[in-house]
Amino acid sequence: MHDHASKQYDLDLGSIRSRVLAMGGLVESQIRRAIDALASGDLQLSDEVIAADHKVNAMEVALDGDCSQLIVRRQPAANDLRMIFAITKTVTDLERIGDEAQKIARMAKNIHQRGAAQAPPLVEVRHAAEAAISMLRRTLDAFARLDCNTAAEVIRDDAGIDTEFRSILRQLITYMMEDPRTISTALDVVWIAKAIERIGDHAKNMAEYVIYIVKGTDVRHTGTAKLEV
């Protein structure tokens, strides 16, 4: 893409874009640390994740402010307009992912404070979490490189996480029926699995915005059949 006649415009846009990526990096590490805390039972790590959520929130507020300032000053059009519009929406999704990570950390803390003896197996949860993290990372890559192919791949992958969520749910139901003493912990795990499933949804939304930036087509709610690039 050519540069704008105004250098400051390029700098402002570039700075907003790189801070979206930084926010994405922070959010990704929040999920990873929350999942680690769940696996290891490290209560302090859980607390750290819960406490760090305010950083994510602050980035959302700052980026939204910068976007509205850029709209007022530059009246962006065409691809710039789509970029700014998509960024404000991406930032909302990233902030929600941050909330989900905080939720996972809180549940992890609950589970381990209650005593790990009754915890159901978490292998599948870890697996789903890895898939969600990979979706988030690839969607951020797609955003950085304006790569529609990768974005389309992420959108298609969301169905896999949804399937995994349902399978975890079935497994947990069996577990609870076999031993009702596990119900409290199993319910916490349900919330964690749901949080992971939501992270996949947010990553998918962000991938849809990438396609909107590049092609100007809105692929939300259109099904994966329309994704051919």
Place this chain on the structure above:
Amino acid sequence: MVSEKPMPKAEAKKLDFFYGDFRALNGISMAVYERKVTALIGPSGCGKSTFLRCFNRMHDLYPGNRYQGEIVLQPDNANLLAGDVDPIEVRMRIGMVFQKPNPFPKSVFENVAYGLRVRGEGSRRRLEEKVEQALQDAALWEEVKDRLHQPAYNLSGGQQQRLCIARALATDPELLLFDEPTSALDPIATASIEELMHDLKQRVTILIVTHNMQQAARVSDFTAYMYLGHLIEFGVTDELFIKPKMKQTEDYITGRFG
């Protein structure tokens, strides 16, 4: 927003224009839709003002200028560039407003009455009616009704520009041409002219040249982007500003033009 399918009021067909040997327009084909605002945008020297001025045969005023191709005006379906068409007749039907307000050194009333007098309107009563109507339509009546017989130069810049619009409206034109009508005005006067364009398009077709892309985005239903005498892209304004089809258009409207 463009809802019902619009009808062309005028249509350029393979229009070329030459200033002597210099070819300023290259095969422009596009429609100007009835009761819509069409904006012409593009960098200086792209031919947008030249194109605009073809519609009322302004170029006839200078020797050596030459048209090729047609501009077909509806409902007559007649080529207004044809040799046997009287440019004065064309200008009665197609009014023009210029960049700088250019009232005649006459009273407010006489400025608006001028075109009607040229047409041979002699009845005082009918002149008064027409002048009031035109000033109302140009959203100027309330401000000038008590000083109709004072010199037009006493009005502010924005008022003078609305007076020029009233003057153009007095002869009931079918198409109004605006050549950067607000570039000499402050933001408030600009806003009132833009608001006026919005009201006027209920009954008149408007073609406007503007350097201000935000203005094009605000006031127009259709936008044409021109460059070096060529029409690069023509489309519905909302689409052209959000998702232009041509890379060149995108570079221009996003300020990446070299």
